[in-house]
Amino acid sequence: MHPGTTMNMNITRNSNTANFLLRKTAELITFSSNELPKIFNQFSVKSESVEANIIKQTIEECEAPGIGGEEKYCATSLESMIDFTTSKLGRNIQAFSTEVLEKGGTMSIISMKKLAGNKAVVCHKKNYPYAVFYCHATKPTRAYVVPLRGSDGVKxxxxxxxxxxxxE
Known part of the structure; x- marks a missing residue:
C-alpha cells in the first residue's frame, strides 16, 4: 500500500447487529461446543438449521488453537474485550475502526499514518445471537490508518x- 495507489474495494457493513451482553449475563450463558444442544435450546434454534451451523462454526473457531505466536480470545462482553486488550497492550491504548462504505468501488489511498508501537490486538465480529468478537494479538505487527477517496468523491x-x- 502506497499513497496514490488505486484499488477496487468492497468494504461492507457486517449485517450482524447483535449487541454485547453485560459480562455478568454473558458468563451465565454456555459457550462451548460440548454444550451445543443446550445452546440451541437457549436461543430456540433448530439443530439442523443455518443458524445452528453459524453458532457451531463460531464456537469451534473460538475453541481452535491459535497459530504459532498468536494469542487469541473470543470476547462475549465489552468488559472481557477490554480486559484481553489491556492484558496484551497495557492500559494506555487507542481504539480504531474501519469506516464502512455503503458500496464498493475504486478507491485511492490518500496517505498512510503509522500507529505507534509494534503490538496490536485486532478484533473481528463473529456471527452469533449476541455480540462475540474474535480477538487476537500477534507480534510484531505494524498498524496504519489509511484515508481513502473514491472516484465518486466518497471518503x-x-x-x-x-x-x-x-x-506461521
Missing amino acids: AKAVTIYHVDTS
Whole structure:
C-alpha cells in the first residue's frame, strides 16, 4: 500500500447487529461446543438449521488453537474485550475502526499514518445471537490508518494491520 495507489474495494457493513451482553449475563450463558444442544435450546434454534451451523462454526473457531505466536480470545462482553486488550497492550491504548462504505468501488489511498508501537490486538465480529468478537494479538505487527477517496468523491478510512512475521 502506497499513497496514490488505486484499488477496487468492497468494504461492507457486517449485517450482524447483535449487541454485547453485560459480562455478568454473558458468563451465565454456555459457550462451548460440548454444550451445543443446550445452546440451541437457549436461543430456540433448530439443530439442523443455518443458524445452528453459524453458532457451531463460531464456537469451534473460538475453541481452535491459535497459530504459532498468536494469542487469541473470543470476547462475549465489552468488559472481557477490554480486559484481553489491556492484558496484551497495557492500559494506555487507542481504539480504531474501519469506516464502512455503503458500496464498493475504486478507491485511492490518500496517505498512510503509522500507529505507534509494534503490538496490536485486532478484533473481528463473529456471527452469533449476541455480540462475540474474535480477538487476537500477534507480534510484531505494524498498524496504519489509511484515508481513502473514491472516484465518486466518497471518503473512507481503513485500518490495516501488517503481520511482520507470517511464517506461521
